[in-house]
């Protein structure tokens with residue numbers, strides 16, 4: 001079939017393409033994808049031959065309700081909701097504006113655009129959650145509070161992510177992963193990596209936040225958290241049996257449970273070493289140095305929801321990417337085995353061990369670049385402004401398209417290739433700034449290194465790597481996510497070989513994060529001989 005793509009040259013005053021692209025199949029029009037609903041004819045130009053064809057008025061109709069249906073059907077298909085963005089980009093070009101559920105949405109595909117938005121967070125742009133999501137996490141969640149409270153809550157929530165807490169977490173998490181892998185390998189059956197990573201991440205977080213380790217209690221809480229998470233992208237009406245209804249009911253149960261736990265902690269003298277205890281120890285502090293009970297409860301839930309599915313999905317993708325790229329897998333295994341050999345038998349990992357995982361860190365980085373756990377970051381526009389040459393109006397929604405940035409061949413050579421070595425970083429024998437400040441004379445070697453350093457900065461442009469966002473709302477759990485992934489990869493590659501039992505690449509339907517529908521089932525075999 002001979003397909004020709006025609007683009008409209010016409011632009012609106014704000015700089016966005018007025019019309020989309022038009023496909024023709026031989027002489028016959030087969031699709032008109034993405035015209036605004038003005039119902040009049042329009043001229044389209046073939047980019048290559050410059051031939052102009054006229055579109056029939058009827059073909060120019062493309063209503064906004066049809067667009068909503070396209071988005072929902074992409075989210076409900078095995079291609080995932082990013083397919084909606086991919087198609088519209090094909091029709092309109094990289095920058096495009098579209099109306100969804102009554103709101104204008106702009107997709108921002110560039111590093112410069114991301115910089116403008118992230119560096120004007122709270123001033124020109126703010127996060128705006130859809131109602132079902134805001135109801136799920138609660139009004140006092142870090143994700144919903146206004147800027148005044150955001151700073152205080154974020155500062156107080158940072159405790160569990162301090163080096164001291166993380167170093168305890170590494171030890172506990174490593175013990176958990178080792179034991180569970182061992183059980184699975186002994187059992188010898190195939191298991192789904194995503195189920196494994198969801199459970200292990202959930203259990204580790206409940207232990208760190210509230211010291212909950214009882215299996216049946218964990219199962220109960222996880223059921224409620226899953227119902228809440230499922231309701232986050234649902235229609236927000238309290239219709240019994242609906243996903244939204246089940247989510248709200250699960251949230252009410254969970255809040256009651258948190259409340260009881262807080263009051264029993266206050267009445268008990270038992271010592272706990274966890275996030276909740278560190279918050280309750282602040283009871284007598286001034287108001288700006290503590291969280292009230294509903295802030296504590298909403299944010300425990302936010303940390304669980306924000307940390308579980310994201311990290312679990314990233315771990316699942318790392319297994320898939322490493323299975324597809326055996327060279328990267330064997331380089332990683334070599335590094336991890338050398339770390340294992342240098343530790344006493346049976347010893348668990350500590351933070352210093354993770355610092356030695358230079359190739360492992362690159363595997364994590366590359367996994368996060370390619371998996372795009374958060375596809376784009378939505379913000380509402382607080383005042384009329386400009387992003388690059390585009391005029392943006394107050395009340396519009398702008399979406400920083402991290403996925404497009406991570407797959408931009410100008411930023412990442414062969415972007416579809418899983419290549420952890422693209423993040424190779426030069427080791428500098430000295431601190432550039434101070435050596436330049438002190439001596440003011442640059443010898444030939446320094447100059448050479450400096451030039452290479454500048455080149456590297458060019459490759460790794462600021463705002464070109466955004467798996468955790470950027471600016472004042474950058475992910476709170478960055479370090480925890482990275483170290484969780486490193487521990488998981490260490491135990492997997494230094495202890496086992498695996499085979500993937502289902503190579504289906506379909507994505508899970510209705511999931512807010514891209515995840516394989518199969519969840520990546522694998523079978524482990526122990527690597528005893530190599531150690």
Ligand code: HEM
Nearest residue numbers: 306307310311314373374377467468469473475476477481
């Ligand atoms: C691989 C795993 C993870 C990824 C890819 C990830 C990604 C992100 C991204 C992109 C944002 C910013 C969203 C935006 O700007 O709109 C974010 C925010 C956040 N993340 Fe993560 N995250 C991960 C793990 C975690 C973990 C383990 C936790 C907690 C234990 C966590 C807690 C949060 C919180 C609380 C925020 C909101 C920060 C704020 O609004 O100030 N995340 N995450």
